[in-house]
Amino acid sequence: MAVFKLPDLGEGLTEAEIVAWHVQVGDTVTVDQTVVEVETAKASVEVPVPFAGRVATLHGAAGEVLTVGSPLITVDSAADFTEPGVVTPEGSGNVLIGYGTSQTRTRRARRPRGSKAPATAPAPAPKSTSDRIRVVSPLVRRLARESGVDLHALIGTGTGGIVSRADVERAIAATETPAAPASTSDEQRIPLRGLRKTVADKLARSRREIPEATVWVDVDATELLQLRAALNSDPHAPKISLLALIGRFAVAGLRRFPELNAHLEGDEIVIPSAVHLGFAAQTDRGLVVPVVQNAHQHTLEDLSAALADRTEQARAGRLAPADLTGGTFTVNNYGVFGVDGSAAIINYPEVAILGVGRIIDRPWIVDGQVTARKITELTLAFDHRVCDGGTAGGFLRFVADCIENPVRLLRTL
DSSP states (O other), X not given: OEEEEOOOOSTTOOEEEEEEESOOTTOEEOTTEEEEEEEXXXXXXXXXXXXXXXEEEEOOOTTOEEETTSEEEEXXXXXXXXXXXXXXXXXXXXXXXXXXXXXXXXXXXXOOTTXXXXXXXXXXOOOOHHHHHHOOOHHHHHHHHHHTOOGGGOOOOSGGGOOOHHHHHHHHHHHOOOSSOOOSSOOOOOOOOHHHHHHHHHHHHHHHHXXXXXXXXXXXXXXXXXXXXXXXXXXXXXXXXXXXXXXXXXXXXXXXSGGGGOEEETTEEEOOSSOOEEEOEXXXXXXXXXXXXXXXXXXXXXXXXXXXXXXXXXXXXXXXXXXXXXXXXXXXXXXXXXXXOOOOOOOTTOSEEEEEOOOEEEEEEETTEEEEEEEEEEEEEEETTTOOHHHHHHHHHHHHHHHHSHHHHHTTO
């Protein structure tokens, strides 16, 4: 008997809900075959099994929540079973957090999240198309089921009218009866769990462990906007986003000031050779930080396309754990919320985060004359253990100069 336990899915997540089994008891499975789809607070993940043999036990049905390290599937080893990690001509046998390495592995088509009956249970009554579309996340369905909320009675505020966790939690708060005598003022209580709890734990750890400092500067972005308009003037060429331009400048700055692309391990500062660029993205599920791996190797067009793709996947809840981990530096464009500045919290275990405020018309002195220019504020929060103000200020000034004189400085990038 070989027992495969729910693996660590990254980002500090400690549990996952079973969405659908792809095998039944009695089926024969091969190494790295996808056996189950689970959903964490951040993404859906197809999990492969590291054992070959016959399925003996499925530990849980669709809708059940398992903690990391608890039994997931038990397999009776076949006669030709090979221990995971032993390289064979057919495949490596290694399994890495929800991903297999077998060359013969076939990914199954993702079933609609709204229909998730376990393979070992009788098929449920058919659901209407509206039932499947209104609520995407099984975590939201479970929350509604446990709280007695009728999903059909809710008006979804998510994309395309999808009922989100926030919609369910508002309905719960509206129907809860106070356990104690009512106070003179109304109050709402929202459980801190799921993605919100994951984010809260990570931010609290950052504040607790990192002695951060913040520097900022106002920047004239007029020429940057003109450059972007020129780059996007060709209707047949891929569009370039402002975030991509600023991200490209940040990557170039990190090559000059690599301490800000580091992390701490004990008493050592570890500076990787690659830049894995994270960016904050607000979704219906909460704040997530998708990562563009090896951003230093991307052209401007490639980086812009990668950022757009990660954003779309994040809002749809389809990012894999690998897309949310491994970042070395983060850019946070909080200007989309209409604010000028923010002392952003560093995305632990990184050591710095660049913030970009809104771009608005302000009076600015150009060649001795006061004129209206497009001004934004850049902020850099950094770990003071890793570098001093000279390094942080040098990086921030470099990015600011790129924004103010993008055509001249792009020649050297």
